[in-house]
Amino acid sequence: MTTTPRTPLLRDLDRRRLLKAVGFGAVGVAGANVLAACAGGDNAADADAGRFTGVYDFDIDAQTRNVAVEDGALLMNSVYADLFLPSGAFYNWETHEWDYLLVENAAWEGDDLIVSLRPGLKWSDGTGLDADDLLQNFAIRVLEAPSWSIGFPQITELEKVDGLGVRARFDNPFPGIELQVVKHRIFSKSTYGDFGERAVAMVADGIRQGDEGHTEFNSEFIAFNPDEIVCSGPYRFDPAQIADARITLVRNEEGYQGTEVGFDEVVIHKGDNRQASLLIQQGEIDYSTLATSAADQQAFEGVEGLRSVEHPGYDGCGLMFNYQRKPELKDVRVRKALAHLLDGDQIGRVARGEAYSGVEYYAGLVDLQAEQVFTAQELAEFETYDLDHDRAAELLEEAGWTKQDGTWRLPDGTEAGFEVIGVVGWGDFELTATQVEEAWNDFGIRTTASNVPADNPWGIWSAGDFEVAVRHWGNPEIPSYWGAFQMNFLVENARTGETPGQAFDLVVDSPSQGEVDLEALVEVAKTAPTEEEQTEALKTMAIVFNELLPRIPIWTYKYLAPALEGVRVAGFDDDHPAAQNQIYMDNHVMLSLIQGDLRPVE
Known part of the structure; x- marks a missing residue:
């Protein structure tokens, strides 16, 4: 097997230094400078009247107008696509009901x-x-x-x-x-x-x-690449206002809700994550879904009127194991011990600032969904894997590991050790890998953290070219609960010669459920003719996940979308009926704008 080149991570960052490195306690000079430039005066305010602004990293030359093939089409992978080409309906992720549009x-x-x-x-x-x-x-x-x-x-x-x-x-x-x-x-x-x-x-x-x-x-x-995007929503493209730096959408009165929306124009500024953060600090952006660093989050505190709209996450960051490369991980006691060595709250805060949630239930579903599927009494029976060095040592000793001269050894006497991979440029993955390295090394398990190239980590994961990988768990794209278990059990787990992935055997022995075929249960949860049968399969998989911990959930995504009030937008609704929607799939701020509930400053 060809091993993908790794980029070593810094070895000498302790947690306190990591907190400083990601920006807690200091606001950058660049942020202060751009803030000083945002005194617009009355003329600027008049020019912005009736305008809503966003930001996205588009490319008017490279991206097509073939909106039927969303990947690669202009603005189609942004939340703003709903404004000019609405979906048939929005799905409410909490109530599982429809908000019909077209x-x-x-x-x-x-x-x-x-x-x-x-x-x-x-x-x-x-x-x-x-x-x-x-x-x-x-x-x-x-x-x-x-x-x-x-x-x-x-x-x-x-x-x-x-x-x-x-x-x-x-x-x-x-x-x-x-x-x-x-x-x-x-x-x-x-x-x-x-x-x-x-x-x-x-x-x-x-x-x-x-x-x-x-x-x-x-x-x-x-x-196929047509010359223009024909729109059905309350906004349409203005050909005279499409430029490299910004795209202006104008009111489409004949379109759906075209006379009901509160804003005459929607301006989308071009910007990647860092450029977007600077534009936000300048007060140029009303709402953004682009990723922000912990340092950016702190710098935003100095912008008058800027707040965060919180969107829940339906996936999280954790560790995926390669059971073929590291067979000692097949012992569930080892996996549980490794989980007990990780402080999820600390790792999440370093990796994401305030834009994360801890993990309580370890059900394979995010906690929000677990609470929808299970009763509180049922969830109280779930095992937790909080930081607990004593329990970790107890589990490893039960598995036949021994500690000699501060270093843990496998039952055959060889030194235990793992390589944990993040992804170059994925800051939260890089920082998570670094902290796992530190935590396991501190406990006496030799661990090296490195990064794989960002151009195709999915290929690396599928090929099984890793020992332990920082990887997602849960599923942010499929609101049906089975999506989480498709991700946890089936994605990157083909178990073939060329694409072994996790190499995790899907027929497992559960202490409470007996022998379980997880692949078959995913299909039942997906296609059973009644909701009762689907829910039964889901509950079984969540219980098995909690008991066997095939991968370790460390933290859950929480999306804190910067939102500016009092400049162009009067205010953002904290109690919107669709506030539990996934940020990129059924964004409730866009729904509010379309429905005419998001209003301009008067």
Whole structure:
């Protein structure tokens, strides 16, 4: 196996020095300088009237206008896409209900899902938004959606039922199968009509992804790059105000909610994470979802009117093990001991500043979801893995490890040791790896932290080119609970010769559940015909995760999005009904803006 080159991490940073290194206790000179430059006066305030501002690292030349292929399309991977090309609906991650946008209703009739658009919708080019758009969109997605995804690949037939509605027939539908269909971001038939008509005919003929005839369609579709983005939302692109440094979206009165939104313009400044932080300190940005460092968070405290809108995280950062490279990790007592050596709160604070939460339940689900699935009494039975050196030593000794001259040795007498990898440029991963190195070394387990290149860590993880990797747990993209266990158990765990990944055996012996096939349970949690069966499978997997700890959750993401009040925006709602939504998938601030609840300063 070829080993990917590692970049060594600094070895001499203790926790106190790490806290200083990430900026606690000092605000940079650059921040002070840009703050001094933000006295705009009355004229600046007048120019900003009726304008909402954001920031995103776009590239008007390199990125396409093919919004049907979101990756690589202008602004389509930003939260601001909802403003010019809204989804059919927003999903409420807490109540599991819909806030319908372009879609008026979605209802089941047996195995058929009937999706109906709102009447009177128009595209920014003046054409009507109707069932033909919906039918063509659905047909294209049936062909183009990844075969492993849930929703479009399971559609067997499509039919237009009237001028605004489409019937999608499923083979053996199950609760939640409709999520991506209802949420689908609709693109215009005036732009994609030829592709749409061909896709409708192909789907009717039974052609699916990978079949003969699809390859040519796919290559043409991916390469397609129209001249403009035709919009359906309350805003549209102003061609005269698209530049390298900023893009201005103007009110689209014919679009959905075009007369109801509070702002006449939305300006998106270009900026990466660091540039965005400087723009925020200058008071130029009303709301940003880009990552900020601990030092940035502290510098923001000096900006009048700036606060944080908190968005919960549905994944976290932890440790993924390679059981093939380090077979001693197959002993659950060793994994639990290693967890007891980590101070999750300390590691999270160094890695993320205030933008993290601790881990309480170790259920494989984030605590917020665990509390939705289990009762408080059930969660009280879960084992916790807080910092406890005595318990760690007890577990290692039970596993046959011994400590000689301050160093732990395996049962065969060899010195124990691990390499922990982070990712170059992923600051929270780098800092997490460094602290794991320090904690395990301090306890007498020789540990080296290093970083792998950022261009393809997923390939490194899948190839099993690691011993211990800083890696995500949980799932921020799939609101259905099974997504967390797909991530924890199946992603980077192919167990093949070329892609062994974790090499974690998915048929396990649980102290309370007996022999369990985790791969089969993920499928049950995903596709069982009743919510009761899905929930039973979820509970079993969470209990098994807690008992066996196949990977170690260390901290949970918490997103603190900088938000400026009193300059252009009157205020941000602290008690929005969708405040528990995932920040990048169903952003409740964007929903509030679309619904007209986010208002300008008067």
